[in-house]
Amino acid sequence: xxxxxxxxxLTVEDLSLGIKSTGCPAVCLVENINFSLExxxxxGIAGESGSGKTLTASALSGLLPEPVRILSGKMRFAGGPxxxxxxxxxxxxxxxxxxxxxxxPSSALDPRVRVGIQISDALxxxxxxxxxxxxKQTCQAMEQVGLxxxxxxxxxxxxxxxxxQRVLMAMAFGLRPQILIADEPTAGQDDxxxxxxxxxxxxxxxxxxxxxxxxxxxxxxxxxxxxxxxxFFQGQQVEAGTPxxxxxxxxxxxxxxxxxAMGFFQEAP
Amino acid sequence: xxxxxHLPGPGKAAGWxxxxxxxMTAVAAPLLAPRTPLETDLDHRLEPPSLxxxxxxxxxxxxxxxxxxxGARISMSGALTASLLSLALGGIxxxxxxxxxxxxxxxxxxxxxxxxxxxxxxLALVIAGLLGGTMASLILGLVAANWPWWARLIRGLxxxxxxxxxxxxxxxxGIKKTRLxxxxxxxxxxxxVMAAAALKTGRVILAFSGLSYLGLGPAPPAPEWxxxxxxxxxxxxxxxxLIMAPGMAITLAVAALNLIGKGSKRS
Numbered sequence: 001x002x003x004x005x006x007x008x009x010l011t012v013e014d015l016s017l018g019i020k021s022t023g024c025p026a027v028c029l030v031e032n033i034n035f036s037l038e039x040x041x042x043x044g045i046a047g048e049s050g051s052g053k054t055l056t057a058s059a060l061s062g063l064l065p066e067p068v069r070i071l072s073g074k075m076r077f078a079g080g081p082x083x084x085x086x087x088x089x090x091x092x093x094x095x096x097x098x099x100x101x102x103x104x105p106s107s108a109l110d111p112r113v114r115v116g117i118q119i120s121d122a123l124x125x126x127x128x129x130x131x132x133x134x135x136k137q138t139c140q141a142m143e144q145v146g147l148x149x150x151x152x153x154x155x156x157x158x159x160x161x162x163x164x165q166r167v168l169m170a171m172a173f174g175l176r177p178q179i180l181i182a183d184e185p186t187a188g189q190d191d192x193x194x195x196x197x198x199x200x201x202x203x204x205x206x207x208x209x210x211x212x213x214x215x216x217x218x219x220x221x222x223x224x225x226x227x228x229x230x231x232f233f234q235g236q237q238v239e240a241g242t243p244x245x246x247x248x249x250x251x252x253x254x255x256x257x258x259x260x261a262m263g264f265f266q267e268a269p
Numbered sequence: 270x271x272x273x274x275h276l277p278g279p280g281k282a283a284g285w286x287x288x289x290x291x292x293m294t295a296v297a298a299p300l301l302a303p304r305t306p307l308e309t310d311l312d313h314r315l316e317p318p319s320l321x322x323x324x325x326x327x328x329x330x331x332x333x334x335x336x337x338x339x340g341a342r343i344s345m346s347g348a349l350t351a352s353l354l355s356l357a358l359g360g361i362x363x364x365x366x367x368x369x370x371x372x373x374x375x376x377x378x379x380x381x382x383x384x385x386x387x388x389x390x391x392l393a394l395v396i397a398g399l400l401g402g403t404m405a406s407l408i409l410g411l412v413a414a415n416w417p418w419w420a421r422l423i424r425g426l427x428x429x430x431x432x433x434x435x436x437x438x439x440x441x442x443g444i445k446k447t448r449l450x451x452x453x454x455x456x457x458x459x460x461x462v463m464a465a466a467a468l469k470t471g472r473v474i475l476a477f478s479g480l481s482y483l484g485l486g487p488a489p490p491a492p493e494w495x496x497x498x499x500x501x502x503x504x505x506x507x508x509x510x511l512i513m514a515p516g517m518a519i520t521l522a523v524a525a526l527n528l529i530g531k532g533s534k535r536s
């Protein structure tokens with residue numbers, strides 16, 4: 001893969017994740033992940049469900065589920081180490097440097113808290129604003145994703161699935177993270193919502209020169225969006241390349257399957 | 270229709286009604302009581318209920334109704350204070366035990382487990398007994414007996430809430446832990462904690478009266494329900510109304526809180 005000489009925004013080297021307990025051999029769930037991310041670049045991670053896409057993204061935001069830990073490998077963010085278990089990079093701010101948007105927008109929002117408050121809580125924490133400024137900035141971010149300011153005081157159950165997904169995107173527009181990780185942003189969305197979201201994602205990286213990692217099982221979505229693609233299969237990174245290289249289909253058997261599945265539903269771009 | 274949906278069930282409503290009446294009685298005691306609770310009248314000892322003494326008089330000629338009304342102040346406020354203090358203490362320790370890592374987590378969990386292993390009533394008995402019979406020592410004893418139970422409940426609720434995806438998402442977005450606890454996790458505990466608090470307070474009223482019955486509560490002339498019950502025991506055959514009155518008062522208070530608790534559980 002094309003690794004530039006100057007420092008990348010994020011590099012991941014030989015990352016392995018698994019479960020380790022005393023007296024037992026470690027169980028590896030994700031093995032030998034390698035990639036680097038440049039500013040302004042969109043990285044796509046594709047693979048079947050259970051292939052370790054989400055686990056890798058959790059590791060990047062330091063939110064691995066309880067028994068899973070980093071077995072080996074290095075993650076570096078802007079030149080500094082990123083979550084080698086306990087010692088955090090001193091200047092690192094979760095949410096502002098790397099923002100992880102969870103897979104399902106219905107469970108990623110607290111049902112008892114107004115959606116605007118959830119966004120402004122994150123903004124206030126990140127930028128040290130007072131609540132009033134937080135509210136103003138939140139409304140601005142919500143307008144950027146096509147939600148009027150009146151949505152600020154609504155509860156998640158009053159919104160449709162597409163609107164909730166846009167609320168999450170508004171959080172990204174407000175926080176302006178250097179790296180945005182979106183886990184299955186298009187899952188469960190209808191076509192027009194999906195296109196709108198992808199447009200927002202593209203706009204986000206273009207206008208702010210920030211990077212994004214987009215995780216999806218849908219290779220079609222990623223080919224139209226990402227600059228670089230990783231294919232995951234059963235916890236391993238089986239292929240890496242530009243969309244054109246991946247679509248040329250010289251690689252792994254699983255890539256072939258994904259490409260074929262894509263052609264089954266829609267025409268390849 | 271919207272208002273109807275928020276109405277409590279009949280049991281819960283009855284519970285709240287009785288409870289509020291008792292609280293109002295305690296607050297407005299000087300207005301409601303026909304006499305002062307300590308005023309003795311040796312010419313009218315052990316009199317049965319009459320127009321003049323609606324619930325009769327005790328062995329010193331004191332008006333039983335007035336003593337019950339003033340007693341609501343001591344028994345209800347004592348039990349409520351003990352209950353709220355144990356909820357607060359147990360809540361803080363429970364949340365900390367759920368969120369701590371490493372040695373503090375081990376220590377806090379061990380403290381809760383040890384607290385749960387000690388029989389509560391006996392601990393309350395020892396503390397109230399050693400510190401001498403005052404209201405404060407009795408409350409302290411009850412708090413010591415009850416906080417581990419609350420700590421375990423709140424710890425469990427916090428742990429399960431911390432696993433929720435929206436709490437993880439909040440962490441991923443960089444929201445501070447303290448704000449996540451106060452604004453995202455604690456609000457969801459309202460319903461289960463309310464139900465448990467009502468049931469638990471009922472038990473604390475029983476324990477408060479029970480310990481006071483044993484002579485560990487406020488000192489004698491004070492009109493405390495459990496203490497009145499104990500003093501009335503000697504005259505049970507001559508003046509049965511003496512045990513009926515405090516017995517009914519304790520029963521009403523406990524029943525009201527149980528109705529609230531059971532009703533909250535169901536909704």
